[in-house]
Amino acid sequence: MIVFFFSDGLHPKTASCRLYVRLVTKEMLEKSVTIRLNNITQSTFLSPVYKFFVDALASVLNTEEKNIYVINVEKDTDVTTTVLNVSVAVRKSDGSFIDSEVLQEQIYLQRIRVAELSTLERSLIHSLRCRLYAWCRARWAPVH
Numbered sequence: 001m002i003v004f005f006f007s008d009g010l011h012p013k014t015a016s017c018r019l020y021v022r023l024v025t026k027e028m029l030e031k032s033v034t035i036r037l038n039n040i041t042q043s044t045f046l047s048p049v050y051k052f053f054v055d056a057l058a059s060v061l062n063t064e065e066k067n068i069y070v071i072n073v074e075k076d077t078d079v080t081t082t083v084l085n086v087s088v089a090v091r092k093s094d095g096s097f098i099d100s101e102v103l104q105e106q107i108y109l110q111r112i113r114v115a116e117l118s119t120l121e122r123s124l125i126h127s128l129r130c131r132l133y134a135w136c137r138a139r140w141a142p143v144h
Contacts, residue, residue, distance in 0.1 A: 024071055028089040031097040032071055033104045037084045037120065042073055045084055049119060056117035057088065060110035061098075067091040 006013045037045070045053070050070070058065045069089045076083035090098045098106075107114065114120075 022069060024069070027097055028069055028071060031100050031103070032069075032087050032089040033100050033107065034072075034085045034087040035107065036076065037086060039082050040084050040120070041082065042075060042084060045073060045086070053086070053114075053118040053120070056114045057090070057107070059117055060113050061090055061103075061106055063090060063092075 001016055002019055003014060003016045006015070040049070054065050054068045054070065057068050061068075067090055069091065070086060071089060072085070072087040074085055076085050088103075090103055092098055
């Protein structure tokens with residue numbers, strides 16, 4: 001637990017937070033996918049939406065929340081609209097990670113449910129990127 005103390009000289013305030021650090025391995029990066037979320041900022045996503053999103057992924061992928069690794073959350077700078085790239089890897093029960101192609105397909109097939117469970121609008125889950133941040137060949141049309 002980290003505790004911060006703030007004061008403007010008259011009004012002292014304290015705030016506390018928990019910092020979670022997780023190791024990111026090469027295998028995780030190779031087997032990750034990047035989910036593109038429309039119309040959401042980093043600060044909005046990293047609010048309670050983050051937990052809802054991880055819970056939703058765990059639910060549709062039939063795994064525990066601790067097996068969902070959010071590797072990166074960053075604004076997409078290659079587009080003019082507000083798009084947030086969220087990269088995830090998912091650990092299997094044997095300790096290895098789900099292949100990115102399988103993960104991509106499972107998330108895509110359940111994208112509407114993920115959006116509903118995570119409180120994101122259906123249109124927010126735009127498309128997926130393949131492992132190592134490369135673009136995948138689209139086999140489907142984005143949800144609008």
